[in-house]
Amino acid sequence: MASSSTNDKLKIIDEIIKDYPDLYNPLELYKMILQAQKQIRDDPKKGTIIDWSDESIIEDLQKKVRQFNQPITNFLNPNIFNSKALINTCERIVKAFIEKGLEKKLLDNFLNELFYGKISIHDLVAATLKGDAGYFKDFGERFKVDPALILFIASTLIQPCLEEIAKRIDSSLLEKWWQAPCPICGRRPIVARLKARKRYLICSLCEAEYLTDLFFCVNCGNIDPTTLKFLAPEDYPEFRVDFCEKCKHYLKVIDESKLKKPIPKGFEDIITIDLDIMANELGLKRV
Numbered sequence: 001m002a003s004s005s006t007n008d009k010l011k012i013i014d015e016i017i018k019d020y021p022d023l024y025n026p027l028e029l030y031k032m033i034l035q036a037q038k039q040i041r042d043d044p045k046k047g048t049i050i051d052w053s054d055e056s057i058i059e060d061l062q063k064k065v066r067q068f069n070q071p072i073t074n075f076l077n078p079n080i081f082n083s084k085a086l087i088n089t090c091e092r093i094v095k096a097f098i099e100k101g102l103e104k105k106l107l108d109n110f111l112n113e114l115f116y117g118k119i120s121i122h123d124l125v126a127a128t129l130k131g132d133a134g135y136f137k138d139f140g141e142r143f144k145v146d147p148a149l150i151l152f153i154a155s156t157l158i159q160p161c162l163e164e165i166a167k168r169i170d171s172s173l174l175e176k177w178w179q180a181p182c183p184i185c186g187r188r189p190i191v192a193r194l195k196a197r198k199r200y201l202i203c204s205l206c207e208a209e210y211l212t213d214l215f216f217c218v219n220c221g222n223i224d225p226t227t228l229k230f231l232a233p234e235d236y237p238e239f240r241v242d243f244c245e246k247c248k249h250y251l252k253v254i255d256e257s258k259l260k261k262p263i264p265k266g267f268e269d270i271i272t273i274d275l276d277i278m279a280n281e282l283g284l285k286r287v
Contacts, residue, residue, distance in 0.1 A: 006041045009034055012264045016271070019261070026270050029100050033156055036092035039085055046161040047089070048080045058168045065173060071186035072165060078125040086121050086157045087114055093153050106145045128154040131186055155205055162206035174210040180218035184208045188218055188287045191268040192242070194255045201251075204269045219249035219287050231278070239272060241279050250284040252276070 013031045017024055040047035050057060064075045094111055098104050113119040127135035128151065136154075140147030166184045177183040182203040189201040193209070200209045201218065212218070215225045222228065222244050230253070232240040238258035243250040252275045254263060263271055276286060 006034055006038065009266065012267070016264070016267060020271060023270060023273065025100070026273070029096065030270065032096035032099065033093060036096050037089055037156060037160055040089055040157070040160045043082075043085065043160075045082075046164045047082050047085045047157070048161055049082065050080050052161075052164050052168060055168075058165065058170075061165070062170055062173055065183060069179075071181060072169075072184050073129040073131075073162070073186050076129055078122045078129060081122065081125050081158065081161070083121040086125070089157055090114060090121075090153060093156055097149075097153075107143070107149075110139070110143050110145070110150065124154050125158060128158055129185075159205055166203070166206040166208040169208070174208065177210045178212060180212070180216070180221070182206060182208050183210055189251070190287050191252045191254065191272060193268070194253055194257070196257075199253070202265075202268050204266075207266050209265075217244035217247060217249065218251055219285075220244060220247040222246050231282070233274070233278065236274075239275055241275050241284070243279070243284050248283065248285050249287050250279045251287070252279075 010031060013027050013034075017027050020027070034041070044053070045051065052058070061072050061075055064070075065072055068074070091111060094102075094107050097107075110119070114121065114124075126132075133147075136147040136151045139145075139150050143150075162185050169184065173183060180188055180201070182189065182201070182205070184206045185203060185208070187203055187205050189203055191202045191204065192212070193200045193202060197214075199212055199214050201212050202209055213223065215228050216223055217228060224246075227245040228242065229245060230240050230242045238255050238260070240253045240255065241250050242253050252269070252272045254268060254272065256262075279286070
């Protein structure tokens with residue numbers, strides 16, 4: 001049986017598809033990825049050798065975050081991950097992409113080298129934890145594939161572990177972080193939720209939710225309110241795009257006080273795809 005959280009997400013996807021039929025393709029892919037992650041998601045250790053229910057482990061990680069002011073992924077040893085489980089999951093995720101139209105030959109060489117140990121799964125995890133763009137750029141050139149695709153696939157392998165950590169982290173750390181990169185995985189957010197006049201950044205990878213300033217560009221750090229603007233679709237007052245005139249990057253914002261129906265956690269980016277289209281037409285850039 002799949003874990004209750006996975007089952008819940010799969011059911012949520014089916015409900016969202018009913019409400020947003022135009023989003024069928026990305027939601028169906030999301031569903032296939034969840035199913036591909038089943039082995040890791042069902043594992044209490046989330047594809048690692050660590051017992052995450054041990055509070056001392058989380059406490060130690062939190063101390064390091066506070067001491068060094070760096071995200072938790074900087075303190076995770078890639079060797080804690082179960083290489084066999086990750087490789088098996090990687091194969092299933094690639095098959096999901098192929099089923100949705102990706103040419104099989106694009107990732108055949110990558111998978112073969114991973115299976116036969118020519119690519120170290122732990123090196124792949126290490127680069128993913130660090131967000132090492134150079135590592136994935138080299139892969140892209142080597143296998144003639146978009147490096148962002150390989151990074152995405154690699155990220156899905158460690159996602160269940162990062163989600164587990166995010167669920168167990170002290171909420172006070174999330175309230176006091178006040179930086180753009182996620183305190184768990186270091187990714188920069190593309191979505192935020194507005195609650196009681198407070199803006200909470202949402203990590204699309206680990207689902208961490210952490211407080212930030214209302215006037216703050218998550219891309220360049222600009223805090224000048226005169227150059228921080230927003231746009232809102234006329235037909236959807238619950239959504240808006242916050243953008244920076246200096247760097248031309250944007251953040252999608254969900255105003256929870258105006259929502260007619262709650263948006264489930266983890267689905268913020270997909271449900272607000274129309275905001276990406278609007279921002280792109282205005283020449284704004286996604287973080």
